[in-house]
Amino acid sequence: MTTMKNPTRRSQAVAAKQQAILTAALALFSQFGLHGTSLEKVAERAEVSKTNLLYYFPSKEALYVAVLKNILDVWLAPLRALQSDQQPLDAIRHYIRLKLEVSRDHPNASRLFCLEMLQGAPLLKAELEGDLKQLVDDKTAIISHWIQEGKLAPVDPYHLIFMLWATTQHYADFATQVQAVSGSTLSDDVFFSQTVENVQRMIIEGIRTRGS
Amino acid sequence: MTTMKNPTRRSQAVAAKQQAILTAALALFSQFGLHGTSLEKVAERAEVSKTNLLYYFPSKEALYVAVLKNILDVWLAPLRALQSDQQPLDAIRHYIRLKLEVSRDHPNASRLFCLEMLQGAPLLKAELEGDLKQLVDDKTAIISHWIQEGKLAPVDPYHLIFMLWATTQHYADFATQVQAVSGSTLSDDVFFSQTVENVQRMIIEGIRTRGS
DNA sequence: GTCTATACAAAGATAGAC
DNA sequence: GTCTATCTTTGTATAGAC
Numbered sequence: 001m002t003t004m005k006n007p008t009r010r011s012q013a014v015a016a017k018q019q020a021i022l023t024a025a026l027a028l029f030s031q032f033g034l035h036g037t038s039l040e041k042v043a044e045r046a047e048v049s050k051t052n053l054l055y056y057f058p059s060k061e062a063l064y065v066a067v068l069k070n071i072l073d074v075w076l077a078p079l080r081a082l083q084s085d086q087q088p089l090d091a092i093r094h095y096i097r098l099k100l101e102v103s104r105d106h107p108n109a110s111r112l113f114c115l116e117m118l119q120g121a122p123l124l125k126a127e128l129e130g131d132l133k134q135l136v137d138d139k140t141a142i143i144s145h146w147i148q149e150g151k152l153a154p155v156d157p158y159h160l161i162f163m164l165w166a167t168t169q170h171y172a173d174f175a176t177q178v179q180a181v182s183g184s185t186l187s188d189d190v191f192f193s194q195t196v197e198n199v200q201r202m203i204i205e206g207i208r209t210r211g212s
Numbered sequence: 213m214t215t216m217k218n219p220t221r222r223s224q225a226v227a228a229k230q231q232a233i234l235t236a237a238l239a240l241f242s243q244f245g246l247h248g249t250s251l252e253k254v255a256e257r258a259e260v261s262k263t264n265l266l267y268y269f270p271s272k273e274a275l276y277v278a279v280l281k282n283i284l285d286v287w288l289a290p291l292r293a294l295q296s297d298q299q300p301l302d303a304i305r306h307y308i309r310l311k312l313e314v315s316r317d318h319p320n321a322s323r324l325f326c327l328e329m330l331q332g333a334p335l336l337k338a339e340l341e342g343d344l345k346q347l348v349d350d351k352t353a354i355i356s357h358w359i360q361e362g363k364l365a366p367v368d369p370y371h372l373i374f375m376l377w378a379t380t381q382h383y384a385d386f387a388t389q390v391q392a393v394s395g396s397t398l399s400d401d402v403f404f405s406q407t408v409e410n411v412q413r414m415i416i417e418g419i420r421t422r423g424s
Numbered sequence: 425g426t427c428t429a430t431a432c433a434a435a436g437a438t439a440g441a442c
Numbered sequence: 443g444t445c446t447a448t449c450t451t452t453g454t455a456t457a458g459a460c
Contacts (some may be wrong), residue, residue: 119248159411176330
């Protein structure tokens with residue numbers, strides 16, 4: 001900690017620089033992975049020197065962890081928003097839209113998260129088995145309750161959540177394939193609307209109780 | 213090409229060695245990526261020397277490409293099996309089972325494919341825009357036909373295929389997360405059955421026409 | 425075909441001046 | 443806080459003997 005004449009302005013500048021590094025790092029890590037990304041490339045993209053980067057983040061791994069922590073909240077926000085006081089089908093429709101917005105607006109975050117999963121989540125395992133499991137257990141309880149009330153078809157809540165995750169992330173993680181096959185991605189407004197409607201319809205009809 | 217007293221036996225030995233290398237490479241590439249995997253680790257796992265490995269595959273990239281080509285067929289087999297002469301709902305139920313079997317029996321193949329997609333599929337782009345697009349277009353035509361006959365709810369065939377892909381691969385690609393949250397993976401027989409049933413039910417109900 | 429030894433390059437990290 | 447210079451490790455790939 002250094003003494004500062006103007007702590008606010010200076011710490012703002014520092015924060016901005018850190019953020020620029022984190023953003024550049026996310027873009028590269030999410031595409032090339034930890035080992036496929038060099039600090040030199042990150043520094044170049046963030047417009048700082050490599051040495052300077054290592055001043056802010058003591059090692060490559062430390063930077064990687066910082067990036068991961070940074071995106072976890074964005075990634076989990078839609079699920080956190082799922083509340084028991086909503087109408088089940090509306091809640092799930094809303095969740096699908098939110099998650100597809102994340103896939104559209106933060107595809108790199110989604111992809112880095114995916115990359116980390118593929119590798120067995122060495123750095124996130126603790127979070128997964130702690131916070132995430134807790135969160136999912138809360139939400140499966142809500143879903144089970146809806147089912148007991150007859151407001152939802154009797155499906156396994158875990159598999160429903162997996163399905164929601166899988167279908168919504170696919171458009172970010174497999175954007176290349178989606179683009180190659182369909183010719184579009186979520187950044188196209190028309191395609192985004194079509195995607196929301198189709199995913200909502202297929203999932204909602206799949207879990208609606210007959211007559212509701 | 214060397215002269216051989218016993219071409220069959222020798223080429224069998226060569227083929228076995230190449231296969232051992234490919235298998236070892238798949239296991240490591242799928243977890244750590246191209247750059248996160250060293251030839252030394254591959255050689256160690258395949259029980260050959262590093263120099264010897266480079267005798268069979270002239271470079272790391274060549275090995276990586278060979279692995280990718282090797283898995284593409286496995287990955288596409290279930291979709292190829294989708295035929296117009298089947299009953300739509302049976303065909304899709306069958307597809308889901310086949311694809312989940314791939315996720316269970318060849319998770320590394322699924323994960324490497326995913327990894328390659330995340331990076332923008334630099335080595336598969338040609339395949340994606342050629343063979344895969346052709347295959348998908350064939351199958352969307354079949355699905356459209358089923359819809360016109362009123363045997364399937366009117367959904368966009370592309371999004372249906374994306375949903376099938378996403379939900380079935382998720383159990384391989386995100387196995388770590390599935391394990392952390394639910395406590396099981398597809399290699400557990402009971403969990404596998406539950407998964408097949410739940411995914412089939414949710415998707416089938418989602419695309420069934422009312423009254424069918 | 426397989427080995428030992430080695431060339432060569434890339435990249436993470438540190439030292440020390442300013 | 444930022445820079446230049448440099449150390450060190452790791453890892454791909456090749457040369458050449460057997």
